[in-house]
Amino acid sequence: MRARISAPSDFAKLWTASAVSNIGDGVTIAAGPLLVAQLTENPAWVAGAAFMQQLPWLLFALIGGAYADRVDRRKLVVQVNVLRGLALAALAATTAAEVVTIPIIYTIYFLLGLGETFADTAVGAMLPVIVPKEKLASANAKLMATFTIGNQFLAKPLGAWLFITAAALPFAFDAVSFLIAAALIAGIAKTPEHPKKQADVKEGIRWLMNHRVLKTLAITMSLANVVFCAAFAIFVLYAQRRLGLSEVGYGFLLTTFAIGGLIGTTIAPRLQRKVPNRTLLRTGLIVETLTHLTLAITDNWLL
Template identity: 60%
Template structure:
């Protein structure tokens, strides 16, 4: 049924969806194995959190510039080239692990390169989708992409990554390299899509970036959502940057247990993709957004206080239902309202606040855990999210009603 539904969205969407699904499996494997690789070299929370920060730092440094280039270049070709470069980088990391020459600096360098590629490829994919799928079908297309992400990246790949790491530390990263190569081949088969029309004469890169920032800031709905989740992701990133150590020290889980606990994100995410349309229709968008903020507060308090794995798993399932519903709603709205020539830049501004916040949080989380203990980042995140909920409550009513 899923394949038939994807086919109704067109052959190009099927290729894009398949490429995304394949690379999501590889990404999920690396996401699970990466912290385990760092933890096998050092048990320093700051170094482990630093690995997360290394991959997220490019969103702070390059997100806006990447968005401008996405609006200048052929988006399909850009993603193909970036995926091939990421495949080569991961192949190199695999070789160093297999030969016993891997170091923390090597891991950081590869993760930084992967993150740089993400700023281009993820922004381009988000801008490419509206050119492949009709506007009225964007919610369905996004729901399918989010569902495949959840199943592949989290439900399948996370325990698989932890299991493969236990067998051989190099295998998960070699698999990710292969998935990037396959994804590039699939995307190369999508029909050529014209480069967005540019103003003549073309303005400077700085002015192009400023135009995207200005457009987002003047749109009340996207501005409120972007700022709220940018700050929220600082809190989230701080709490989950040391999640592998939290699972070991607080919940007493093994490496494989850590991988299976990560699947709780997938279970909730899959449920979120299934119920988001009906949920929004029944309770309305305002309620979905407001309740989601409350869920974030409860999530951090619960994880800070529990030592029971199954309670943590239930909390993560509920959190992921909210996160998926929020993501699908916001992504579809942004793709519908942003003009084609600005999709890369506006999307990159949103990503800068969203993922850049997570990057800053990852850095802070490692420091907090090192100085004050493994649950401190969760308590701080709870306080931050409570403040965001209070401040955003009325604006969400005004702009989302």
């Protein structure tokens, strides 16, 4: 059942909060691997930080989705953002005091990932409540554009630059961004609550298992993400050791993902009008396979 549509200013607050937190997230995405690589050169330990941040999605994503459907999502996102801000403040403090350790980083990354499973799901569910149906596509496009520009383009080199200025600075920056985002979302009108929680997880799994197309996509994308994330988890070591890039060079290298993303989102709708979706998906997976093979054999940063 659809709730009443909130005031237009509510989307403006959500959009601004998304922009602020996306820049903060991007800064940490760039600076976090640099911090771990500064403490250890062991690829397994470096990859472990990415694993700890993604682990909560495996353990709690279904629970987080069901929970976000049954509470005041606005309040949930505010509370999670405040807690994530405090966790990042602790990381900044221990880094500044030069007492940060791999276990501390792992613990904070796990907490950040746990917050993501609840907050990101809740924000996605808030959007149809505060935006009229006819403007939903436009609102989604604005949020995606903000993510691409803020998180992918601006934040990555900024995060690397802040890190070489002072290792604690990017995490303090991200902590403040979460607190600002929490304050903005706190001003959004209350979203509806619903009783009962447990049945939704089982019903959702049952529905997915009976949907041939989505089940195939879920399995395929899961396997593809395992491979992609395995490579990306040690990308900072690859950039430094094999490509010979500095910290800032690594930050700029990450922005190339955004360039590819923008090109992809520009040409995808045109291709979909001419080529079947299954052909596009298969071709995309083959292209991605070839890019990984290229990365495996080259040491040319420009390539």
